[in-house]
Every structure is written in C-alpha cells, then in structure tokens.
Amino acid sequence: MSRTRVTDAFDRRLIAPMMLGATLNPVNTSMIAVSLVPIGLAFGAPPSETAWLVSGLYLATAVGQPVVGRLIDVHGPRRLYLVGTALAGLAGVLGALAPSLWVLVIARVLLGFGTCAGYPAAMYLIRSEGTRTGQDSPASVLALLAMASQTVAVVGPTIAGVLVGLGGWRAVFAVNVPLAVACLVLGALRLPRHTAPGDGAARPRIDLLGIALFTVTLTTLLLFLMSPSAGHWYLVLVAVAAAAVFAVRELRTTNPFVDLRVLGGNPALVATYVRALLTFTIGYAFIYGFTQWLQETRGLTPTQAGLVMLPMFLTTVVVTALTGRHGAVRAKLVVGAVAQVVLVALFLVLGAGSGIWLLVLVAVVGGVGMGLGGLGNQNAVYHQSEPERTASSAGLLRTFSYLGAIVAAAATGGFFAHGADTPGLHRLAVFLLVVGGICLVVTLPDRSLARVGAAG
Known part of the structure; x- marks a missing residue:
C-alpha cells in the first residue's frame, strides 16, 4: 500500500529544479x-543607453517564452531546460567579463x-504530474512556483544591492554562473527523460512561419514601446501588418x-x-521607478535602496504562503x-x-499587490x-507580463526624463492610478473567476 501511495503522489524530487x-x-x-x-558610471554611458540592459532582456524573454513553451509542449521540458540554463551560465560569464556596455x-x-x-517547463511538469497521478497537483506546488517565478523578482534589488556592495556591478552577472550550474546538475539528475505527450505517436509539426511572424510583430511593437516617438510610428505599422498576416x-x-x-x-484566458x-x-x-527615486531623490545608496525593498519581498512571500494552499483565485x-x-x-x-x-509601508503594500496578483493570474492560466x-x-x-514591464519602463523613462525627482514620481503615480482602475474594471465583473480553482 505504501508503494501505491508514493506512486500516486506528486514527485517532490521535481520541485528543486522546477x-x-x-x-x-x-x-x-x-x-x-x-x-x-x-554601470553607467563605469562606462560613461547615459541612462538612454543603459536602459537597453533592461529592454534587451525584456525583448528576448517576451519573444522567447511562448516559443520555448510551445517546443516544451511538443518535445518535453528536459533538453530545453538544460540547454537554456547552460546558455544563462555562459551569459553570466560574458557579463562578468564584459569590456563595454554593448557587450x-x-x-x-x-x-x-x-x-x-x-x-514553462515547471508549468508543464505540474500538469504532467497531475495526468500521471490522476489527481490535481497540490495547490502548494503552484504557490511555490509563484514565489519562484514572480515573487523572487521583488527581492532582486535587495540581492543586487548586496552584490554591488560586495563585489561591484559585475557580481550581478557572475551570480548567474553558480545558479546555472545548480540548475544543470539538478535538471540532469531529476528531470524525467520521457515526458513529451504521445511518446511513439507522430508529434505535431512546429509552426516555424507562425513563430517568425509572431517574433516580428512583438519585436517591432516592443521596440516602439521602448522609445515611443513620432519618428518611430513606422514600427507600429510594421507590427500591425505582421500581426494581420500572423x-x-x-x-x-x-x-x-x-x-487563435x-x-x-x-x-476568460x-x-x-x-x-x-x-x-x-x-x-x-x-520596482524601477521607486528604486531610482530612492537613490536620486531620497539619497540612498544602492545597498540601502535594496534593503528598503526587502519588506516588499518578505510580504510577498508571506502573502503567497498564506493564500497559496487555497485554489480559489477571485479574492x-x-x-x-x-x-x-x-x-x-x-x-x-x-x-x-x-x-x-x-518607505517601508509603501514596500509592504506593494508586496501584497504583487503576491496576490502574481499567484492569482498564474493559477488562473x-x-x-x-x-x-x-x-x-x-x-x-x-509575454504579457513583460509587455507590462516594458510599458512600465517606457512610462518611467518618460516621467523621469529630467531625473527621478518627486514631481516625476507623482506624474507616474497618476498614470498608474489609471492603470490600476482599468485592472479593477477587468477583475471585478469577471464572474468566471469564481469558478477557477474552487473546491469541487
């Protein structure tokens, strides 16, 4: 009986690599x-150039996540997980040794x-474990994934503040090397080798043309959002045309x-x-606007600014842990x-x-919003x-999350055009109040949310 119980349970060995x-x-x-x-001081680069350090990763991620996700749906997660984490480790080495900003x-x-x-690999494995065991994966596993995939973003500034204080900005890139090595070891040892659906059956062909059109659409749109101006309207036209063909x-x-x-x-999706x-x-x-304001106007060092953000991370973890065991998402x-x-x-x-x-109160309230919003949307999907x-x-x-991040970066850059001062922060707040109001309008009347994750 004990052997059956183990077989029918979620494989906890998957949690660490996931x-x-x-x-x-x-x-x-x-x-x-x-x-x-x-970094700007080290290379003598203005904010308009260092902004590409933010936008470059967003662009690659927004395009790459659904593409890699589709490949995982067809071929399973193991190989893509291992190749991806190896590439992340190489990127960490390149960043730590970079001789110029553009490198x-x-x-x-x-x-x-x-x-x-x-x-995507983690979501796939949670679903596949549910299929293997014949029962829903524990809600606590989805809560852990929300912490790992979204909540941890909140502690990034705190980690970076400590790393910059100890080893300079290059340590922010170098830390990816041990993380990637740990992923490679855990992935090689614990990820199942045969998890693609329908092993032995013909697998669906990858829609390469659709991926190419999607990439063109998203890339041109994101390039415009990164630097919105009258001279860049042609990017919107290209994005619309590519979207229509797509x-x-x-x-x-x-x-x-x-x-489609x-x-x-x-x-509902x-x-x-x-x-x-x-x-x-x-x-x-x-994360970006408040952190810049803390340094440029409030006069905090990078390490101090990171510590001010720490309560946001702790609040997010607590909120996710307390609510994660309950599947319902509407509340x-x-x-x-x-x-x-x-x-x-x-x-x-x-x-x-x-x-x-x-400042700590602001961070705590931000942690509540990020924790509940991130967990709720993930479980809904x-x-x-x-x-x-x-x-x-x-x-x-x-992809949609990073579209939001790029809109945030563009708005922050626009309202902080003359520096991260208090008037700019207040103008940013007015814009974000409109965004928050729209989010409430999208959420409150949506009755389908009451059924998502509800017992029975």
Whole structure:
C-alpha cells in the first residue's frame, strides 16, 4: 500500500529544479534595477543607453517564452531546460567579463533567451504530474512556483544591492554562473527523460512561419514601446501588418503556434493575460521607478535602496504562503488589484524628506499587490488553458507580463526624463492610478473567476 501511495503522489524530487529554473528569469529582470547607475558610471554611458540592459532582456524573454513553451509542449521540458540554463551560465560569464556596455547588452539578451525555459517547463511538469497521478497537483506546488517565478523578482534589488556592495556591478552577472550550474546538475539528475505527450505517436509539426511572424510583430511593437516617438510610428505599422498576416496564418494552419480559434473561444484566458499586463505595469513601475527615486531623490545608496525593498519581498512571500494552499483565485485578484491602487496613491504623498517608516509601508503594500496578483493570474492560466498547451500558455502569460514591464519602463523613462525627482514620481503615480482602475474594471465583473480553482 505504501508503494501505491508514493506512486500516486506528486514527485517532490521535481520541485528543486522546477523552482530554481523558474527563478533565473525574474531575478535577472529586477537585479539590474540598482545596477544601472554604477554601470553607467563605469562606462560613461547615459541612462538612454543603459536602459537597453533592461529592454534587451525584456525583448528576448517576451519573444522567447511562448516559443520555448510551445517546443516544451511538443518535445518535453528536459533538453530545453538544460540547454537554456547552460546558455544563462555562459551569459553570466560574458557579463562578468564584459569590456563595454554593448557587450553587457548582448549578455542580457542571452540571459533573456537562456532563462525562457524554466517557467514553462515547471508549468508543464505540474500538469504532467497531475495526468500521471490522476489527481490535481497540490495547490502548494503552484504557490511555490509563484514565489519562484514572480515573487523572487521583488527581492532582486535587495540581492543586487548586496552584490554591488560586495563585489561591484559585475557580481550581478557572475551570480548567474553558480545558479546555472545548480540548475544543470539538478535538471540532469531529476528531470524525467520521457515526458513529451504521445511518446511513439507522430508529434505535431512546429509552426516555424507562425513563430517568425509572431517574433516580428512583438519585436517591432516592443521596440516602439521602448522609445515611443513620432519618428518611430513606422514600427507600429510594421507590427500591425505582421500581426494581420500572423492571424491569417494561424487561423488557416493545422497546427498553429498560437491557436487563435481556441484563444478566441476562451475570453476568460484572454482577460487573465490583460490583467497580467496591467498588474505587472504597476509592479515593475514600482520596482524601477521607486528604486531610482530612492537613490536620486531620497539619497540612498544602492545597498540601502535594496534593503528598503526587502519588506516588499518578505510580504510577498508571506502573502503567497498564506493564500497559496487555497485554489480559489477571485479574492486574490480583487484584493491584489485594490492593494496596487493603494500603493500608487501612496506615491502621491512621498517627498524627499519622507521617513523610512513610510518607505517601508509603501514596500509592504506593494508586496501584497504583487503576491496576490502574481499567484492569482498564474493559477488562473493553469486552470483556464488547454492541457496540451500548458507550457505555451504559461509562456504567453510571461509575454504579457513583460509587455507590462516594458510599458512600465517606457512610462518611467518618460516621467523621469529630467531625473527621478518627486514631481516625476507623482506624474507616474497618476498614470498608474489609471492603470490600476482599468485592472479593477477587468477583475471585478469577471464572474468566471469564481469558478477557477474552487473546491469541487
């Protein structure tokens, strides 16, 4: 009887490689936040150039996640996980030894591609374990994944502040080497070798043309969002044209990269993607905008700014741990959206002389919003997506999340055009209040959320 019980249980040996692999991408997205100023000083580069260290990884990740996710759906996660983490390790070496800013940008792009497999692979394995055991995977596993894939982004500035203080900005890149080695060892030892669906049966062909059109659409759109101006409107036209051709292609092909027919018939999933975009617009505007303001206006060092952000991470972990065992998502998403509106409202009372207690309060409220929003949207995608497209659906969730991050970066750059001062922070807050209001409008009337993850 004990042997049957073990066989029918979720394989806990998968948790370590799943969580560590899912950590690589988000921690790299946010660690750079407190490193931009010292990197700019080291290479004599203005903020307009160091911004590519942020945008390069976002672009690679937003394009790569759904592509790698689709490959995982078809071929299984093991090889893609191992190749990706190896590439992340090489990118860490390149960044640590980089002789110029643009070599650093290349390293960040490679990091973006190399860390694409971790999260889709984890979602795939959670789904496949449910199929193998004949029962839903524990909600606690999804909660752990939310911590690893989204919550850890919040602690990135704190980690980077310590690393910069100990070994300079190059340590922020070098830390990827031991992390990648750990992923390679755990992945090689614990990830199953045969997890692709329908072993022995003909596998669907990869829609290479659809992937190419998707890449052109997203790349041109993201390039415009990174530097929106009248002279760059041609990028929008290219994006619209490529999107139109992509839509026609995906509707006509037998095995599309993104099944628009299924997606069009699943408005709840589309709403979740939109909600993720809005949630992460506020979350990353907070991580980048607030952190820059702390250093340039409040006068904190990178290490001190990272420590101020630490309560946000701790709050996010606590919130995720307390609510993660409950599968229902509607309450999480509603409370998370309200918390983000409160967070942005607090921006309006901040000033150069604000006390540490107020900065910590802002961080705590931000942790509530990020924790509940990230966990709720992830669990919604897990339940709303087609089982055979779990990994690619998870990849699309990350794409929309990073679209939000890029909107946040563009907004932060626009409102901080003359420096991260208090008036700029207040203007950013007004913009984010609008974003938060839209998120509430998308969330509150959505009755389908009441059924997602509910018992029975």
